[in-house]
Amino acid sequence: MSRGAFKSLPLAQVYQLLEPGPVVLLTTMRKGRANVMTMSWHTMMEFEPPLVGCVISDRDYTFETLRATKECVIAIPTVELAAQVVGCGNTSGRKLDKFARFGLMPLPASRVGAPLVAQCYANLECRVEDARLARRYCFFVLRVVKAWIRPRKRARTMHHMGRGRFMVAGRTIRLPSRMK
Amino acid sequence: MSRGAFKSLPLAQVYQLLEPGPVVLLTTMRKGRANVMTMSWHTMMEFEPPLVGCVISDRDYTFETLRATKECVIAIPTVELAAQVVGCGNTSGRKLDKFARFGLMPLPASRVGAPLVAQCYANLECRVEDARLARRYCFFVLRVVKAWIRPRKRARTMHHMGRGRFMVAGRTIRLPSRMK
Numbered sequence: 001m002s003r004g005a006f007k008s009l010p011l012a013q014v015y016q017l018l019e020p021g022p023v024v025l026l027t028t029m030r031k032g033r034a035n036v037m038t039m040s041w042h043t044m045m046e047f048e049p050p051l052v053g054c055v056i057s058d059r060d061y062t063f064e065t066l067r068a069t070k071e072c073v074i075a076i077p078t079v080e081l082a083a084q085v086v087g088c089g090n091t092s093g094r095k096l097d098k099f100a101r102f103g104l105m106p107l108p109a110s111r112v113g114a115p116l117v118a119q120c121y122a123n124l125e126c127r128v129e130d131a132r133l134a135r136r137y138c139f140f141v142l143r144v145v146k147a148w149i150r151p152r153k154r155a156r157t158m159h160h161m162g163r164g165r166f167m168v169a170g171r172t173i174r175l176p177s178r179m180k
Numbered sequence: 181m182s183r184g185a186f187k188s189l190p191l192a193q194v195y196q197l198l199e200p201g202p203v204v205l206l207t208t209m210r211k212g213r214a215n216v217m218t219m220s221w222h223t224m225m226e227f228e229p230p231l232v233g234c235v236i237s238d239r240d241y242t243f244e245t246l247r248a249t250k251e252c253v254i255a256i257p258t259v260e261l262a263a264q265v266v267g268c269g270n271t272s273g274r275k276l277d278k279f280a281r282f283g284l285m286p287l288p289a290s291r292v293g294a295p296l297v298a299q300c301y302a303n304l305e306c307r308v309e310d311a312r313l314a315r316r317y318c319f320f321v322l323r324v325v326k327a328w329i330r331p332r333k334r335a336r337t338m339h340h341m342g343r344g345r346f347m348v349a350g351r352t353i354r355l356p357s358r359m360k
Contacts, residue, residue, distance in 0.1 A: 013342075019220050020339035020347050021201010038359070040199050043223035045235050045317050053233060053319065055225050079353070086355045133313065137225050137321065139233065159200035159339070159349070162193075164357035167200050169339070170350025173259070175266045177344035179218070 003107050003116065006123065006148035014050040014147050015180075017076055017122050018042060020169065022157035023085055025075040025120065026056070027106070028065040029113040034106050036098050036117065037062045038089035040160040042074075047180065050144040051129060058138050061093045066140060070128040073109055074142070075117035079156045079168050084119075086164075111146045121155050123148040183287050183296065186303065186328035194230040194327050195360075197256055197302050198222060200349065202337035203265055205255040205300065206236070207286070208245040209293040214286050216278050216297065217242045218269035220340040222254075227360065230324040231309060238318050241274045246320060250308040251292040254322070255300035259336045259348050264299075266344075291326045301335050303328040 009017075018024075027036045041055035052074065056063050066072055077085050084102040091098060099106050099115075106115030109125045116123040125148075130141035159167040189197075198204075207216045221235035232254065236243050246252055257265050264282040271278060279286050279295075286295030289305045296303040305328075310321035339347040 016342035019201070020341055021199070041223045041225065043221045043233060043235065045221065045319060051317070053223060053235075053317075055223065055233075082353065082355055086357045086359075090356075090358045130313075130317075133310075137231070137233075137310075139225060141317065156350075158353075160359075161200055161352065162196035162360065164355050164359075166353050166355060168350045168353060170336075170348045172341065173262065173338075173346050173348060175262055175344050175346060176270075177266045178270045179266075179340075179344075180342065 006150050009147040009149040011050050011144060011147055012048045014124060014144050015044045015047055018044050018052060020157065021159050022076055023160050025077055025085065025088060025117055026062060027073045027075060027114045027117060028062050028069060029115060030065045030069055034099055034115050035061060035065065035093035036088050036104060037093065038085055045141060052126065052142045052144060054140055054142060055138050056140060063138065066128060067131065067134065069113065071112040071114050072126050072142065073112065073114045073116055074124040074126055075120035076122040076157065077120050079158050081119055082158060085158060116148060121150045121152060186330050189327040189329040191230050191324060191327055192228045194304060194324050195224045195227055198224050198232060200337065201339050202256055203340050205257055205265065205268060205297055206242060207253045207255060207294045207297060208242055208249060209295060210245045210249055214279055214295050215241060215245065215273035216268050216284060218265055225321060232306065232322045232324060234320055234322060235318050236320060241272050243318065246308060247311065247314065249293065251294050252306050252322065253289055253292065253294045253296055254304040254306055255297035256302040256337065257300045259338050261299055262338060265338060296328060301330045301332060
């Protein structure tokens with residue numbers, strides 16, 4: 001697999017990926033070592049440039065890495081990757097190479113040092129925009145600087161419901177909404 | 181309908197409702213007038229007491245009301261309420277009584293002035309905990325002070341995908357996650 005499997009997604013469409021609330025993977029790179037964690041606490045904050053707010057516990061290895069490098073990739077998995085997603089959530093990158101352990105393939109990003117995840121259907125390259133609430137709430141505002149998507153009809157994202165239960169994305173309906 | 185249809189939900193379980201990313205309604209009350217808006221940009225920020233971060237545009241009528249009253253209710257609708265959810269998103273409460281217009285029934289909350297929505301399957305009474313990022317990002321940190329749930333087997337929540345498309349919650353799977 002290479003980055004050629006992905007096409008560039010206009011930044012103005014990024015909100016359509018994150019707004020339904022999927023579980024995501026978040027990758028970082030520090031001193032030549034890539035890491036990946038599982039995350040469910042995120043929200044869109046602005047359409048364009050896309051801003052994403054997210055909570056990363058200060059007990060997670062990623063917290064210090066993100067504060068230091070100010071770069072990460074949000075990768076969106078589908079349910080086919082469920083075992084890997086849960087594996088990344090159950091372990092810490094402090095001592096474990098999670099990419100190797102769970103058979104995830106890192107691909108070079110274009111604008112940040114953190115890697116894309118080849119198996120995910122979308123990858124969002126991000127820089128930390130605002131860390132003012134990081135100390136108090138472990139809350140980071142990220143700016144998406146480049147977005148990649150793997151063209152496919154249906155992306156069955158996973159949505160965490162706590163304690164190992166996940167809702168899998170169901171059918172899509174259309175309604176006469178005037179909301180963006 | 182009355183509040184008797186709801187049972188009290190332990191605050192420690194609130195994250196299980198919001199983490200999958202459902203579209204929610206947000207009610208406020210100002211000078212004896214109730215209002216309700218539709219919202220998709222929210223994230224859990226803490227388990228207990230439950231903190232919820234959310235973005236409310238400063239073009240929305242609710243923005244000023246929330247800044248002034250510091251109280252609201254997050255009501256979680258299921259897909260049966262899709263028409264009302266979209267209606268509340270397409271209109272402004274500046275001049276319209278949306279509860280009356282869309283046949284939503286307000287019920288008195290126990291800890292805040294904003295009303296519950298009788299037809300929703302869960303209602304979370306909230307107070308503004310932190311508005312430091314309200315000016316810059318329209319971002320509010322809410323603290324859930326009381327939670328109500330209507331006992332039911334399946335709650336088919338709606339998840340916004342942009343421009344009138346909504347994903348409806350699908351099947352639930354269980355995995356050996358050690359994450360809360």
